[in-house]
Amino acid sequence: MQTALGIYLIKRCGESNLLIMLTHIFSGNLGTLVRKLELKMNKSKWQTVAVLFLITLSIIVISTTQANAQDGIVRYLEAQFKEQNISVSEITVLNASPLRLLIIVQSADEWSSTEDSIMLNAVDRTVFIYARQEGFKVESLVKVLQDKDGNQLDYSDKTVDSERLDTMLAAQDSPLALSDKETASLLSERIDPFLDEYDLRDIPFVLNVTSVGGFQTVNLELQTSTIDVANKAAFFFWSLPHFSLFEELNTGGAHIALYKAKITDENGVKLFDYLYDFQLGSGGWTQDERLVELGGNSAPSIP
Numbered sequence: 309m310q311t312a313l314g315i316y317l318i319k320r321c322g323e324s325n326l327l328i329m330l331t332h333i334f335s336g337n338l339g340t341l342v343r344k345l346e347l348k349m350n351k352s353k354w355q356t357v358a359v360l361f362l363i364t365l366s367i368i369v370i371s372t373t374q375a376n377a378q379d380g381i382v383r384y385l386e387a388q389f390k391e392q393n394i395s396v397s398e399i400t401v402l403n404a405s406p407l408r409l410l411i412i413v414q415s416a417d418e419w420s421s422t423e424d425s426i427m428l429n430a431v432d433r434t435v436f437i438y439a440r441q442e443g444f445k446v447e448s449l450v451k452v453l454q455d456k457d458g459n460q461l462d463y464s465d466k467t468v469d470s471e472r473l474d475t476m477l478a479a480q481d482s483p484l485a486l487s488d489k490e491t492a493s494l495l496s497e498r499i500d501p502f503l504d505e506y507d508l509r510d511i512p513f514v515l516n517v518t519s520v521g522g523f524q525t526v527n528l529e530l531q532t533s534t535i536d537v538a539n540k541a542a543f544f545f546w547s548l549p550h551f552s553l554f555e556e557l558n559t560g561g562a563h564i565a566l567y568k569a570k571i572t573d574e575n576g577v578k579l580f581d582y583l584y585d586f587q588l589g590s591g592g593w594t595q596d597e598r599l600v601e602l603g604g605n606s607a608p609s610i611p
Contacts, residue, residue, distance in 0.1 A: 378404060381444040385411075388434045394427055397454070406447035409435065413453050420461045422581045422594045424453060428462070432588055436468050440477065445470065468588065476587055485561025491524060492517040494562075498553040506544040511537060523565035523587075526554075533574040539600050542580040545569035546593065546602050549584040558586075567591075 378401040389396045395414035402408040413431060415424050428451065435446050447470060453462035486494070496515055503509045513530035528548075530541050549567050558564055565587050571580040579599060584591030595602060 381407070381409070381439060381446070384439060384442060384444060385409075385434065388438065389431070392430055392434070394430060394434075396431075402450065407445060408448045408450070409446055410450045411435070411452070413451065415453055415455050415461055418455050420453060422578065424462070425581075425592050425594065426583060428453060428464075429583055429585060429590075429592075432466065432590070433585065436473065437477070437587060440473070466588075466590070472589075473587065479558075486557070488517040488519050488524060491557060491562045491564065492526075494557060494560075495526065495553070498557075499548070502544070502551075507540055508544055511541060513541065517564075519563070522563055524563045525566040525568060526564055528567075528569040530571045531574065531576075532571065532579075535579075535598050538571050538573070538579045538596075538598075541571055542595060542599055542602065545571070545580065545582055549586070549591065554586060 382399050382401065385399050386396070395416075396411060397414055398410065398412040400410040402410050411431060413424075413428065415421070415427075417424065431451060432449070435449050439446055446468075448465070448467040451462075451464045451466065452460060455461055492515055495517070499515070503511075511530065511532070513528055516527050518525050518527065528545055530538075530545075532538050532541070546569070548569070554564050554567070565585065567582075567584040567586065569580070569582040570578065572578055577596075578594075579596040580593065581595075582591065582593035593602065
């Protein structure tokens with residue numbers, strides 16, 4: 309039916325008029341469309357009726373497509389969060405184009421914890437990275453963290469740089485040129501010159517690289533019995549993502565997406581816990597009250 313109508317309109321309205329019509333339909337400027345077509349077709353009644361019919365049909369098709377897309381992203385995220393064991397009480401599409409979502413996440417605690425920070429980052433990556441790879445390009449996300457009683461613990465409104473993110477994902481679609489072991493070895497070599505500067509030469513921290521789904525995660529861990537060492541290491545670990553070496557390694561074939569750093573005392577109690585996402589350009593940390601507050605420091609500018 310739609311094909312026959314299209315052929316009929318081309319014959320009766322002319323290709324140029326039909327092009328004007330379709331341009332205005334998909335730009336949403338329907339009022340201007342009708343006025344222009346009425347003038348160009350000398351206000352012919354049957355042509356106006358045909359145009360209005362096609363406009364109505366197009367609106368229905370576009371609305372149905374948008375509704376299906378909205379249902380698709382919600383179903384996809386629900387399945388992903390269930391698989392990741394992330395408790396989400398609400399996923400709402402606030403705007404279809406550009407795609408903007410509201411997600412309410414449930415915390416297991418009465419306050420925002422390190423586990424919550426990791427969970428919220430997983431929500432961000434699922435929404436902005438993994439959904440994007442499936443064709444759902446979410447541009448912005450309102451994210452709310454609530455306790456079991458519905459009290460708000462955290463709120464954020466994040467918009468991604470789509471062009472930058474698409475470029476990064478396209479670059480990392482290629483196979484890994486550097487294995488996890490090779491990436492860890494190169495990173496260790498690049499870090500070594502800074503150990504004297506931060507007075508960490510004799511501090512035995514552990515560095516390893518793991519990968520899932522083509523994305524690599526750098527892990528740094530240190531166990532120490534002294535707060536002085538913990539403070540030095542925490543500032544170094546906190547500053548490290550600002551170094552250019554990660555970008556240089558990715559340019560050389562690594563696919564580093566995440567950076568994690570953790571410091572514990574001799575009893576395994578966390579003193580410092582840091583997560584940084586290079587793809588989303590965001591991160592966060594928690595630290596023991598015995599450590600020097602890092603928020604007041606500025607990360608060094610290292611070439």
